[in-house]
Amino acid sequence: MECCKGEEVKCVWVHGPIIVGAGPSGLAVAACLSHSGVPYVILERSDCITSLWQKRTYDRLKLHIPKHFCELPLMGFPDDFPKYPSKHQFISYMESYASRFSIRPRFNQSVHTAHFDPTSQIWVVRTQDFQYISPWLVVATGENAEPVIPSILGIDKFHGPITHTSVYKSGSDYKNQRVLVIGCGNSGMEISLDLCRHNANPYMVARNTVHVLPREMFGFSTFGIAMGLLKWIPVKLVDKLLLLVTRFMLGDTNRYGVRRPKTGPIELKLVTGKTPVLDVGQVAQIRSGNIKVMEGVKEITRNGAKFMDGQEKEFSAIILATGYKSNVPTWLKSCESFTKDGMPKTPFPMGWKGENGLYAVGFTKRGLLGTASDAVKIAKDIADQWTTVKDKPYRNSHIILLKST
Numbered sequence: 001m002e003c004c005k006g007e008e009v010k011c012v013w014v015h016g017p018i019i020v021g022a023g024p025s026g027l028a029v030a031a032c033l034s035h036s037g038v039p040y041v042i043l044e045r046s047d048c049i050t051s052l053w054q055k056r057t058y059d060r061l062k063l064h065i066p067k068h069f070c071e072l073p074l075m076g077f078p079d080d081f082p083k084y085p086s087k088h089q090f091i092s093y094m095e096s097y098a099s100r101f102s103i104r105p106r107f108n109q110s111v112h113t114a115h116f117d118p119t120s121q122i123w124v125v126r127t128q129d130f131q132y133i134s135p136w137l138v139v140a141t142g143e144n145a146e147p148v149i150p151s152i153l154g155i156d157k158f159h160g161p162i163t164h165t166s167v168y169k170s171g172s173d174y175k176n177q178r179v180l181v182i183g184c185g186n187s188g189m190e191i192s193l194d195l196c197r198h199n200a201n202p203y204m205v206a207r208n209t210v211h212v213l214p215r216e217m218f219g220f221s222t223f224g225i226a227m228g229l230l231k232w233i234p235v236k237l238v239d240k241l242l243l244l245v246t247r248f249m250l251g252d253t254n255r256y257g258v259r260r261p262k263t264g265p266i267e268l269k270l271v272t273g274k275t276p277v278l279d280v281g282q283v284a285q286i287r288s289g290n291i292k293v294m295e296g297v298k299e300i301t302r303n304g305a306k307f308m309d310g311q312e313k314e315f316s317a318i319i320l321a322t323g324y325k326s327n328v329p330t331w332l333k334s335c336e337s338f339t340k341d342g343m344p345k346t347p348f349p350m351g352w353k354g355e356n357g358l359y360a361v362g363f364t365k366r367g368l369l370g371t372a373s374d375a376v377k378i379a380k381d382i383a384d385q386w387t388t389v390k391d392k393p394y395r396n397s398h399i400i401l402l403k404s405t
Helices: 024-035 051-055 087-100 186-197 222-230 235-250 265-272 282-288 367-389 395-403
Strands: 002-005 010-013 018-020 041-043 111-117 122-127 131-134 137-139 162-164 178-182 201-205 212-214 277-279 292-294 297-300 304-307 312-314 317-320 358-360
Touching: 018 024, 018 122, 024 041, 024 087, 024 367, 041 131, 051 087, 178 186, 178 312, 186 201, 186 277, 186 282, 212 235, 222 235, 235 265, 277 282, 358 367
Parallel strands: 010 131, 018 041, 018 137, 137 358, 162 317, 178 201, 178 317, 201 292, 212 277
Antiparallel strands: 002 010, 111 122, 122 131, 297 304, 304 312
16 A cells, blocks of 8 residues: 555555445455455444444344354354354454454544546545545445434424434343334344343334244254255245244234235345344244234324324333444445445346446345355455556556545
């Protein structure tokens, strides 16, 4: 890397790609690039790797699928880790991964803008401190960069605390309180379960349909069974088999207010990216009435909420289990490769490669399995180009060109 100081901006030429984001996606690409001998720079807005896991996850979080489906390229989980590693074990794995491949992100570098300069055929990435330039840009900020805060009538009137799951840690903060949990995905379900186990009284809003599957069937991972069956039989038949076993194990969740989509769980995941909830005790708590399922919220009041079915209840606190979204549109400028929602326009499995040296990793809606696959492809594609450009003498001309911008 070479630096130069202009009068108003410090420019940094990167001898390889610029990677934005030091989560699992950015680390996976960095490791694969390093393995191929290609240098890079990772820019991370936080002060640590995997900041989503370290700072925005609840204490009881575990991987929902077996560890071998969540490994990053070139290094597996330790053998002594359990089948479903905890949050802290996953963070430990990521730190070991970064150490093994000597990955050293530039922390506290928040990307304000990134744009492609067609004249010079380079990417210009501006943070609060520097202007980084390179022929390649890897967008690794992923699908879960920013919390989704819904607009609900009257929410500003509520007297108690309103917390997004990104800052929720433990149900111990809500002991003996009646809590409204808005959202019934994996986070909403697990936080409701956590509240139960800390003697709180959760009411979970299930406005949308959702598939709930056992985490395991007959001692085997449900996800693993599904992946195995898909190699041999059509997805619709796989879904029928999964739902048949689920009905036997969990009963009819419609009876408890958790309505299933008409499309099967695996087909829905493949088409829309909507992940089924994996049951680790939530359904039993719903069945016993410890987690009360409510219809959609009509309005938040000073002391509680009014619901679509006409009920009105008081609550001490509200937790928004409303998920996350991409933040790519806020900083990647004039780019035709991403939608207004910050997702690659090209569908899976080709969404990893954009135009003009742009790449995307962590946007497959297929979890860490999709991340690992795309990271390998991206690194290979860049490495193939790197061998033809690494010795070209035009690098300094870019710095001179941009020095006065």
